[in-house]
Amino acid sequence: MRPQHLEALRAxxxxxxxxxxxxxxxxxEIYYFPGKGLRGGSFSWDIGTAGSTTMLAFTVLPLALFADKESSFSIVGGLFQDFAPSAFHMQEVLFPLIRRMGAELDLKILRPGxxxxxxxHLQLKVKPLNGPLEPIRLLKQGKVKEVRGICLxxxxxxxxxxxxxARQSEKLLMEHGVRARVQVIEDATALQKGAALLVVAETETGCLLGADQAGKRGRRSENIARFVVSSLLEDIRTGATTDRHLADQLILFAALAEGRTEYLIPMATDHVQSNLWLVQKILGAKTEIQGNLIRIDGIGLKPNEK
Incomplete structure (x- = not known):
């Protein structure tokens, strides 16, 4: 058990x-005995390592949506690293989609890590739902209308x-006929040197597809840009309406929603398969994959059923 996993369980x-x-x-071996009901309030956690703050935020988010009052979470640890959602992707891709499903939530980066x-330091605020989450249908990618990015x-x-x-990202995208607007952020508050890049494409049908990567010793800026841009373009070319990470991140929220959620994924990853299996086994949601199309019939969980 890693520190961030323990903090998620304790949360x-x-x-x-x-x-x-x-x-x-x-x-x-860990034994968990749930109590009755879900409580909101103010909570603070310091993972104590560079363990993922976003994974902890993702863990408490669905609970906070069904809590008895508004919740505020202060989480200290890592914000940008490999093999975990980046704070930028959560802010710019995942959360806008969850808001469309009826959630009221806000994520602020107070200090990179x-x-x-x-x-x-990450701050998450979540208001409890008044009713079940709404399903979301993303069945047509449509034309890309805007590409934007953040370089930190x-x-x-x-x-x-x-x-x-930023310049390398813009150059590579332009070579594929895509004009991008990439924001540059110079930070002096982090405890150490570090970097991160996110690029997001928004389509005319309201789809959001993102790609990102954190900096690392020996990982050149130009190579980061090359990886991020190529990942984004690969997902766009599949005709998907979600990127490779959003594809599995949406599954839990779709399973809790009332009605059928449908969207197209770039590929059926292990994370997609395992998350679909989990929401079937634990929540009883009905799920189906046909080619690159995911269908999820949510359980319609209401706040008073938490």
Whole structure:
């Protein structure tokens, strides 16, 4: 058990008024006894490492949507690293889609955090739902109407890391006939040097597809831009209405919603398959994949049924 996983379990326990046993680093068995109801309020967690703050935020979000009052979460740890959702992707891609489903939520980056020191600070605010989440239907990608990006670099202004990522991203996209607007952010508040890049495409039908990557020692700015741009273009070319990460991130919220959610994915990853299996087994939602089309018949969970 890693520190961020333990914090996620402890967070669930606090919101559900439950009880945990065996919640220690390295533990092979953990027992969770949920309480009755879900409580909102103000909560703070410091993961203590560069463990993912966004994964912890993703864990508490569905609970907070069905809590008895508004919730505010202050989470300290890593915000930009490999193998975890980036804070930028959550802000610019995932959350706008969840808002369309009826949620009221806000995510602020108070301080960036990177591997290995962490120390990033994320603030999440969530209002409880008045009714079930609404399903979402994204069945046609449509023409890309805008491509925008965010380049962040901490303590790297002299090396022009953010500027180089931005210009290279714009250049590569232009080579494919896509004009992009990429914002450059120079940060001096992080505990260490670090960088991150996100590029998002928005289509005429309201689809959002994003691609991102964090900086890393030995990972050149130009290579980060090349990876992010190529990932985004690959997903767009499939005709998908979600990117490869949003494809599995939406599954839980679709399973909780009332009615059928449908969207097109770039590919059926292991994360997609496992998340579909979980919402079937745990929530009883009906799911189906036909080619690149995902259908999820949500359970229509209402706030008073939490």
């Amino acid at each position: 669930c326990c606090m919101l559900s008024k439950g009880h945990l046993e065996g919640d220690e680093v390295g533990s092979q 990177y591997v290995p020191e962490g120390g990033g 670099a901490s303590h790297l202004e002299e090396q022009k890391v953010a500027e180089r990522m």
